[in-house]
Amino acid sequence: xxxxxxxxxxxxxxxxxxxxxxxxxxxxxxxxxxxxxxxxxxxxxxxxxxxxxxxxxxxxxxxxxxxxxxxxxxxxxxxxxxxxxxxxxxxxxxxxxxxxxxxxxxxxxxxxxxxxxxxxxxx
Amino acid sequence: xxxxxxxxxxxxxxxxxxxxxxxxxxxxxxxxxxxxxxxxxxxxxxxxxxxxxxxxxxxxxxxxxxxxxxxxxxxxxxxxxxxxxxxxxxxxxxxxxxxxxxxxxxxxxxxxxxxxxxxxxxx
DNA sequence: CCGCATCCTTTAAGATACTG
DNA sequence: CAGTATCTTAAAGGATGCGG
Numbered sequence: 001x002x003x004x005x006x007x008x009x010x011x012x013x014x015x016x017x018x019x020x021x022x023x024x025x026x027x028x029x030x031x032x033x034x035x036x037x038x039x040x041x042x043x044x045x046x047x048x049x050x051x052x053x054x055x056x057x058x059x060x061x062x063x064x065x066x067x068x069x070x071x072x073x074x075x076x077x078x079x080x081x082x083x084x085x086x087x088x089x090x091x092x093x094x095x096x097x098x099x100x101x102x103x104x105x106x107x108x109x110x111x112x113x114x115x116x117x118x119x120x121x122x123x
Numbered sequence: 124x125x126x127x128x129x130x131x132x133x134x135x136x137x138x139x140x141x142x143x144x145x146x147x148x149x150x151x152x153x154x155x156x157x158x159x160x161x162x163x164x165x166x167x168x169x170x171x172x173x174x175x176x177x178x179x180x181x182x183x184x185x186x187x188x189x190x191x192x193x194x195x196x197x198x199x200x201x202x203x204x205x206x207x208x209x210x211x212x213x214x215x216x217x218x219x220x221x222x223x224x225x226x227x228x229x230x231x232x233x234x235x236x237x238x239x240x241x242x243x244x245x246x
Numbered sequence: 247c248c249g250c251a252t253c254c255t256t257t258a259a260g261a262t263a264c265t266g
Numbered sequence: 267c268a269g270t271a272t273c274t275t276a277a278a279g280g281a282t283g284c285g286g
Contacts, residue, residue, distance in 0.1 A: 019181035058142035
């Protein structure tokens, strides 16, 4: 149980409860279906496109590319393209991305640890 | 930078990177567009449907009802319906829900605190 | 009147094929 | 290899109705 945030807080730092606040969009990107998994995998270190595609089971190339673009746009992921044949593109977390990844990883860890209890409670 | 999880970990507690693992579905529910905001508001205490609708700016009644149903199904939210006219339905976090809410709130707090930097970096 | 359920429209996601 | 373009399919969202 916490108290509602003060007005000064809501003006100074953005407010996810306000529909017009840009934090809403960032939160949507970070908590996106594939973004969560990509951030977790990238926390292990730099990965190439194809490696991400293999680690994040079930992601399509289209969604992987789109999600990486969003994360890059938000400054959470850095894209480095090596001009060689065949092409070689590396994706790395920025310092900001490392922080975001740590948060979503803690959440995912919690889900993984509690999923047996959750599934059991469903009957 | 962390290391890839051991095989025993991936079998014992669920693995969000495996498409078939039920943790994927739970993670999707918890990180859903509206679920994140609903969990945060419910952390302040029990709320009724109409109050949630007002606090979570932009949510439709349909999405609010659907998301609450998912969270209830996962055992994160408890629904108490008082048989009065006009109807009165209360939603409360379960102990499990409190934990989940704490995690998503920390993530949302981080986003709110860093959104100025993120928006600025976009140019 | 509040809390949904149902219908219908709009948007996002997924599969597939193709190019620098 | 690392994407993009195109098409199909599923999910999100909005308007409306209805039972309690």
